[in-house]
Amino acid sequence: QVQLVESGGGLVQPGGSLRLSCAASGSTFSRYTMGWYRQGPGNQRELVAAIGSGGSTNYADSVKGRFTISRDNAKNTLYLQMNSLQPEDTAVYYCNARLYYSSTWSPLLAWGQGTQVTVSS
DSSP states (O other), X not given: OEEEEEXXXXXXXXXXXXXXXXXXXXXXXXXXXXXXXXEOTTOOOEEEEEEOTTSOEEEOTXXXXXXXXXXXGGGTEEXXXXXXXXXXXXXXXXXXXXXXXXXXXXXXXXXXXXXXXXXOO
């Protein structure tokens, strides 16, 4: 079992950068595929980036080349480096975790509070 707490959000101008962190507690962090999700005003929650237990990554087309997901298993921490931020990146950002087994994904964990990212001039 793992619990997650997001931090690092804030107000930034277009073109700026932020680094989000997701601190995990639990004994099985390294086995989980981790993901960053976001939900903007009036929008559904979407997957922004994911990183597997072996380090493989994938990104939503909207953030490719601008965002970088990484993890430090020794610190039980997930990161999202966000560069060249745009107003459309404004959202509450959440992290979550799931396992892959029996050809299916496990359910996501309960959603936490997330961290607000606002990109505005």
